[in-house]
Amino acid sequence: MKVLHTLLLLVIILSAHAQNDTLENGLLRDIPRWMAENHVPCVGVGLISDGKIQWIKTFGSLQQGSPAPGNTLFNIASQTKPVTAMLTLRLVQLGLWNLDEPLSRYWIDPDIAGDPNLDKLTTRLVLSHQSGFPNWRTDNGSKKLHFVAAPGTRFGYSGEGFEYLRRALEHKFQRPLDALLDSFLFKPAGMNNTQYWSDRLDTARMARWHDGQGHRYPLSMQTSVSAADDLITTVEDYCRFGIYTMNGGGLSDTLFADMTTPQVKVKTDYYRGLGWGLVKGLPGGEYALEHGGSDIGVRTMAIFLPVSKRGIVLMTNGDNGMFVTDQIIRCALSHGAQVLETMNKGARDHERIHLPDSVIDAYTGSYAQDNGKVMKVEREGDAIKVSGDGVPTAVLYPESTNSFFLEGYDVQIQFPDPTHLVVFENGKQVMTIRRASLKADLEAIASDSTEGRFTASAGYLKAADYLVRELKKAGLQPYLQPVPFTWDDYTGTTVRIDGVVYPHTPENFVVVQGGAAGRVRLPDSTQSADWETTVIRQYRFGYMHYVPDSLPSTDSCILLSPKLAALPHANISITFHHRIEQRTGYNVIAHTPGEPVIIVTAHLDHIGRIGNHIYNGANDDASGCVAELGAARTLSRSGVAVYFVWTTGEELGLKGSRWFVDHLPVPKENIRLHINLEQVGSQHRSFQEARFIPADSLGEELRNTDGYSFTQQHIPSVLLTSGGFPEHHTIRDTIGLIDVDHLQRVTDALSDLIISLDKSTPPRSH
Secondary structure, three states, X not given: OHHHHHHHHHHHHHHHHHHHHHHHHHHHHHHHHHHHHHOOOEEEEEEEEOOEEEEEEEEEEEEOOEEOOOOOEEEOHHHHHHHHHHHHHHHHHOOOOOOOOXXXXXXXXXXXXXXXXXXXXXXXXXXXXXXXXXXXXXXXXXXXXXXXOOOOOOOOOOHHHHHHHHHHHHHHHOOOHHHHHHHHHHHHHOOOOOEOOOOOOOHHHEOOOEOOOOOEOOOXXXXXXXXXXXXXXXXXXXXXXXXXXXXXXXXXXXHHHHHOOOOEEEEOOEEEOOOOEEEOOOHHHOOEEEEEEEEOOEEEEEEEEOOOOEXXXXXXXXXXXXXXXXXXXXXXXXXXXXXXXXXHOOOOOOOOOOOOHHHHHOOOEEEEOOOOOEEEEEEOOOOEEEEEOOEEEEEEEEOOOOEEEOOOOOEEEEEEEOOEEEEEEOOEEEEEEEEOOHHHHHHHHHOHHHHHHEOOOHHHHHHHHHHHHHHHHOOOOOEEEXXXXXXXXXXXOEEEEOOEEEEOOOOOEEEEEOOXXXXXXXXXXXXXXXXXXXXXXXXXXXXXXXXXXXOOOOOEEEEEOHHHHOOOOOOEEEEOOOEEEEEEEEXXXXXXXXXXXXXXXXXXXXXEEEOOEEEOOHHHHHHHHHHHHHHHHHHOOOOXXXXXXEEOOHHHOOHHHHHHHHOOOOOHHHEEEEEEXXXXXXXXXXXXXXXXXXXXXXHHHHHHOOHHHHHOOOOOEEEEEOOOOOOOOOOOOOHHHOOHHHHHHHHHHHHHHHXXXXXXXXXXXX
């Protein structure tokens, strides 16, 4: 009988090993395929069985060309929160902290000082996400911390709550959070590979962040200490943390039960305990502790089953990581499919409907959060596809004329109007995002407030300042490049006709350099018929000179306006006032890291104000500036190497582009292509859409575009334009002329072209 028992035990052990081998072999086969399908560069997997680490494996690469080691370090985003919770409960266990004491005794944020809800806010409510705070104070355009609900009245996921708790802990104990964690949690749990960012971090093991297309985000990996976010650890260390937690975490039975007791209901069988999501109703009396992490280029997940002491830890470095981790959970964890179904099940079923393409197209475009992150919405057949900064690339299907759902997840996007989208998760509104409005950009650049953006004018600098602020929101580091030039100033010049003195204004006369010095000329029939153009060419453009050029001749004559030419003029005299000034214009420049680069330009300057008329230059070339800004927002974190340049002095002889090319920030051989945007906002009758035109095919017309500065230095250049238009250089070139939908298509086409060029075009050789 003893032999029989031994044989049975051996069979059970061998069977368990065989099952594990089969599971692990299946994961080794399937995970690389799932990673490739979803463009996720790195995945770390940890399996726990019988309270012990069963298997740990890291797949893929930290970034292109850097294979991921077994002890890869991952930023785990919001998976930090259970760690903070366990620290706090340890302090409660030691009698150093009270779950139900008002946090206002230790910390009051100045934004909410005096709020009647202050004394209601406790640690218990923070750990169970009932603080009443938004997720982050910057959500939906706010800048100050505020209560969106009274504490304890409803579930509302909040990182701000955990940060508030951190401030209270640090004020009471006079120690930073990372020091408290190290003393009270990391050492007891055996977490020797867990920390926040510091100079001691082994960055060679750090998984870099990637977007939904697998491109690395060009972001600094440095993050601050937070109770809610950005802890850095390994799969093995978080497995140790899970085992430590399932074994009681050094808590009394009563406190452990408090942690795992539902504090607030999220949906059927899904609750929040203290620091953890709780999934109830699993077979055999089992329940799950779960928490995920989501941030730009980060998707992580951990599920622990305390009754059976099993669990799974998953870490990825890609926005689409959730689509990989969910498949692993279904395959590798018993009850895993039920846990996910419980967490992701909506309050109601969703049924696909068909919408006309025109309805879906109305929602497409770029939507910008206040922090500069951009979400892109595209039509994908009879659905929408979303992507962007920290957004999984996913297809959502229509269930009504303005509501779309993500199949298999409790996530919906609604479009309450053409200018906003609203994201819902678990039935709760979590985010409202405003359409990145090209119209708003046009208003900022080409309205009367910028007075035509004449080079070096206050209006030009106002438009440049707007670009700088928007580029910073997009995560770029813009700067102004000084462009020196000389200016011939004839202010004070007068003409006396039969005793009447007429000042130098465009209504009276213009000064023409060269010709018969000191003489008065009368306008010919062409000049009289179109005096506006004559003024623009002479009064506005006649006196600007690029610094390396020789200074102009001071020989000048006077061209009378048709109004003065019509007067009797028996006695005419001229008093010249002429001085040469050194002035400075400014190119606006921003770039994403890397080489070789693509350079994009549009000229920010225009004619300015002449007399009482403002030449807004909405199509020439605010439209190009706005399209370039939209592309900069889209590509700021794409990993594509681009220099975005908004030039000055184009109208005055390509001043800004010539200066930029003479002072290139990268070696000329590392420039793939120059793309110049010119007049892209209004469709000319010969252009059904905007066109890319090789610069060397433009002939003499090339000399009037910034592309000429680049081709002169043998840098390949193309012009993106919608064609000429009759309002060019007139006061009729206003925002009302712009076809915003067309301009959006131009912006999207520019972004798509740059991405495709980056993938396919090798550096130039000379």
